Amino acid sequence: MQHLDEGLIHAWLDGALSEEEGARIEAHGRECPECAVSIASARGLVAGATRIVSSLDAVRGGVVPEREARPSPARRSLWTRLHLTPARAALAATLLVAVSSLLAVRHDARDQRRFEMPAARVNAAATDSVVAPAKAPAPEAKKSVAPGAVVDQAPSAASAASTASAKVSAESLKAHDVNPATAAPRDLRLRAQTLQLSEVVTAATAAAAGTGATGATAASEKVALSGASATTGLARCYAIVPDSVASLFRALPPRFALDPGSDSGAHSVRVVTENGRVDSILTDATWRRTSLNMARVDFPATPPAHAASLVLAAGRRTAEASSAGLTREVNVRPIDCRE
Amino acid sequence: MNDLDRLFREYHAPLVRYLTRRLGDRDWAEEVTQETFLRAARQETIVSERAWLFAVATNLVRDEARKDARRRKHLELLREQAKIDDVVQPEPLSIERAQEAAMARKALEQLTERDREALLMREEGLDYTEIASALDLSIGSVGTTLARARRRLVEVYESLQSSGSGDRGRDAAS
Numbered sequence: 473m474q475h476l477d478e479g480l481i482h483a484w485l486d487g488a489l490s491e492e493e494g495a496r497i498e499a500h501g502r503e504c505p506e507c508a509v510s511i512a513s514a515r516g517l518v519a520g521a522t523r524i525v526s527s528l529d530a531v532r533g534g535v536v537p538e539r540e541a542r543p544s545p546a547r548r549s550l551w552t553r554l555h556l557t558p559a560r561a562a563l564a565a566t567l568l569v570a571v572s573s574l575l576a577v578r579h580d581a582r583d584q585r586r587f588e589m590p591a592a593r594v595n596a597a598a599t600d601s602v603v604a605p606a607k608a609p610a611p612e613a614k615k616s617v618a619p620g621a622v623v624d625q626a627p628s629a630a631s632a633a634s635t636a637s638a639k640v641s642a643e644s645l646k647a648h649d650v651n652p653a654t655a656a657p658r659d660l661r662l663r664a665q666t667l668q669l670s671e672v673v674t675a676a677t678a679a680a681a682g683t684g685a686t687g688a689t690a691a692s693e694k695v696a697l698s699g700a701s702a703t704t705g706l707a708r709c710y711a712i713v714p715d716s717v718a719s720l721f722r723a724l725p726p727r728f729a730l731d732p733g734s735d736s737g738a739h740s741v742r743v744v745t746e747n748g749r750v751d752s753i754l755t756d757a758t759w760r761r762t763s764l765n766m767a768r769v770d771f772p773a774t775p776p777a778h779a780a781s782l783v784l785a786a787g788r789r790t791a792e793a794s795s796a797g798l799t800r801e802v803n804v805r806p807i808d809c810r811e
Numbered sequence: 812m813n814d815l816d817r818l819f820r821e822y823h824a825p826l827v828r829y830l831t832r833r834l835g836d837r838d839w840a841e842e843v844t845q846e847t848f849l850r851a852a853r854q855e856t857i858v859s860e861r862a863w864l865f866a867v868a869t870n871l872v873r874d875e876a877r878k879d880a881r882r883r884k885h886l887e888l889l890r891e892q893a894k895i896d897d898v899v900q901p902e903p904l905s906i907e908r909a910q911e912a913a914m915a916r917k918a919l920e921q922l923t924e925r926d927r928e929a930l931l932m933r934e935e936g937l938d939y940t941e942i943a944s945a946l947d948l949s950i951g952s953v954g955t956t957l958a959r960a961r962r963r964l965v966e967v968y969e970s971l972q973s974s975g976s977g978d979r980g981r982d983a984a985s
Contacts, residue, residue, distance in 0.1 A: 477954075477955075478954075478955070478958040478962075479952070479953075479954035479955030479956075479957075479958045480954055481954075481958070482954045482955075482957050482958040482961070483939065483953070483954030483957075486933065486938075486939065486954070486957065487938075488938065488939040488950075488953070488954065514958065516965075517958070517961040517962055517965050518961060520961070520964075520965040520968075521930060521934075521960070521961040521964050521965055522934060524915045524918060524919075524964055524965065524968050525832060525915065525919070525930065525931065525934045525964075526934075527908070527911045527912050527914075527915045528831070528832045528835075528912055528915050528916060528919070529828065529831070529832070529912075715965075715969060715972070716965045716969065
């Protein structure tokens with residue numbers, strides 16, 4: 473059987489063929505898997521080209537400008553505004569407590585070389601929550617540390633056990649513009665308070681990864697992300713970048729949230745609205761952890777689309793999508809959600 | 812309402828959009844659109860209006876539009892009266908969208924002239940017969956032309972996107 477010509481498929485999708493010709497192509501597409509892929513690919517190209525061409529215009533036809541569609545800053549939650557994920561907050565809280573405790577103790581007991589001090593640890597379940605603001609991580613004193621210049625502190629929750637405990641040294645902090653060894657304690661405390669959360673997170677995760685905190689800014693997001701993923705796993709919100717590859721997988725929703733659950737078994741997947749709100753459960757879609765930082769998400773078939781699965785790795789911007797024997801890397805973006 | 816007025820009302824917006832996308836310059840696009848209508852005014856009979864207008868506009872882009880001050884003034888007046896606001900309105904773009912537009916422009920420039928014109932005409936809703944007539948192609952080759960144009964456009968755009976995504980990631984992290 474001869475495969476369908478690409479030009480003919482485009483003509484069909486553009487409505488340029490007669491009914492009989494169209495029916496013939498449709499029937500052929502049902503019988504020939506390769507042609508079905510060609511048709512899906514052509515659909516993607518048609519949609520992709522239209523999107524690209526319309527992006528040439530200052531205002532896209534029929535599309536509300538993005539900034540109007542977004543909730544106003546006043547209505548956005550603190551979580552959204554600070555780009556906080558539970559994991560980042562957990563790490564930030566951990567490190568802030570550690571740093572400020574360290575500074576306070578250094579100030580009050582300057583001559584003492586070594587001492588005990590409490591640090592914070594955050595409930596793993598809470599950090600794993602997709603709809604987290606209400607379940608904000610509650611710090612809980614857990615582990616004592618003995619810093620002369622070293623804070624031996626596990627910055628993460630249970631799942632990070634393998635990442636090893638972090639040594640947030642005075643040196644690594646210094647790289648992030650906090651130098652407890654030389655600056656005046658009062659000043660330091662202030663600086664610790666005003667320190668950007670992302671820097672704190674980066675410092676913590678960079679230290680945890682044993683890379684030191686001197687890495688370029690370029691790496692900071694990646695580091696922060698992988699640090700966060702090590703602690704929280706994958707239960708969070710994602711958006712599929714709507715490019716031509718993604719359009720091959722019609723079962724994939726544009727945005728979705730992985731409902732948190734325990735470390736094994738299948739969990740539900742939720743719809744995420746355009747403005748980042750976690751919505752109803754996506755019927756029959758499930759996800760399960762396949763390793764510490766990987767998950768497989770199964771999306772059901774919504775005819776005429778084929779069912780699709782997505783293999784996500786925490787901190788990665790691509791995921792492996794499979795459907796009807798076709799496997800491609802799709803671009804996935806972790807997004808911040810709200811209830 | 813005379814014929815020129817009707818043509819203007821019906822096709823001014825799509826022609827300006829087509830030409831703005833094609834040329835990347837709104838003023839130039841307006842100029843060529845006006846020239847197109849001037850030609851239409853001189854034409855006694857036009858069989859397939861839309862295909863004819865797009866063909867003339869396309870040829871004018873190729874040949875460089877010539878000017879006709881008197882008629883242009885009349886058309887400008889018409890445009891004011893019609894208050895056509897459903898075409899591309901210049902407005903400040905966000906950085907992200909400006910980047911998208913720049914990549915789209917670059918990608919479009921990678922297409923051959925004929926592929927680009929066929930695609931932009933299709934995006935304005937011209938059917939295969941109209942595109943074939945405007946570009947002097949056989950109807951049978953329009954599908955192939957569009958398939959090639961779309962594939963190339965998407966591929967180039969995506970390669971530009973992936974080569975730029977590293978920078979964007981850095982921005983997002985800071």
